[in-house]
Amino acid sequence: MFNDENENVNLLSPPYDGVNMEVQILGSWIFTHGDVDGLCAGAIALAAYPDANVFFTHPYGLEGDLHEAKDADRIIICDIALSESHLNGLLKAFSKIAETSELIYIDHHPLPEGLSEDEIAGVVVHSLDSSASELTYRFFQSRIDSLHARTAIMGAIGDYLDDTPLIKRLLERWDKRTLYFESGLLIQGIEGQKRNYDLKRSIVYNLANKIPPSFDRMLVELAIQNTHLEEIAIRELRDRAKLYGNVAYILNFPFSHGKTATYIRGLTGAMVGLAGEERRGMIDMSLRASSQKIDLNRILRRITPHLGGSGGGHPMAAGARVPKEKFMEFLRELNECLRGID
């Protein structure tokens, strides 16, 4: 239900900024996530349908956004988890759209518990093992230039999913050092640019046109600035991370939650790193695990609801929110679930 980057949770996207709905409503629409995997998946879909409109959304905004696009001829959704809390509405919206339009749903987040792929209307491309970019590349491969193998690789790196059989095979045809440089620019460049949809849309158009990130001077500049901020954050985090059992955590540290969680896990050697912030009485957080033996998605889905919160995501990278006064209890239960895993 949560995307990897938990900061999207409260994001109310204005997805139709500057677009005249009256004239844009027909044709193909691409809805994608604003992280690197989402940008690359969206770019591959755009390469397959170059006239498509591209919009950025997130699990909590998808239902409303689909309503706006209900008259489109074709809707392609990439890298957006199906939110448990919106599931009924989403499934209905999917069915309604699939009656009159082509609907393609491409994603790699775990499906809500109890839901199987064939209960989702439209064409469903779903796998937990690959990035959305890889899945989108595989699906549209016959329609796009083979250079887009590179776009798929960059998206996969963005989601730490570059060790899959296909991505490894594709990487052999490139110099991987150059591709890691390009994807590094993309990853570092969009850091902190959550709602900068103009920047993100231009990145998607460039990628769809096979223009690598290094050709965008503004992106390069942002990447360098963010990397310097990250270096300052790393130095501060060494002294500020707290340990509770096997969990390293920090609250209200003004830096990317995902990266902060990764760093405090690494700096302390803890099994799980957690970075969160207080927002309207809740603690919103990102968590990162150190081992494939830990399934954060399963653990968080199990322990958060009875604390009055919610949580989930990928096995090693997930998000959660719990009421502020339940946070220590949450840490206790999380540790309980980590017991016995080495």
Ligand SMILES: [Mn+2]
């Ligand atoms: Mn993804």
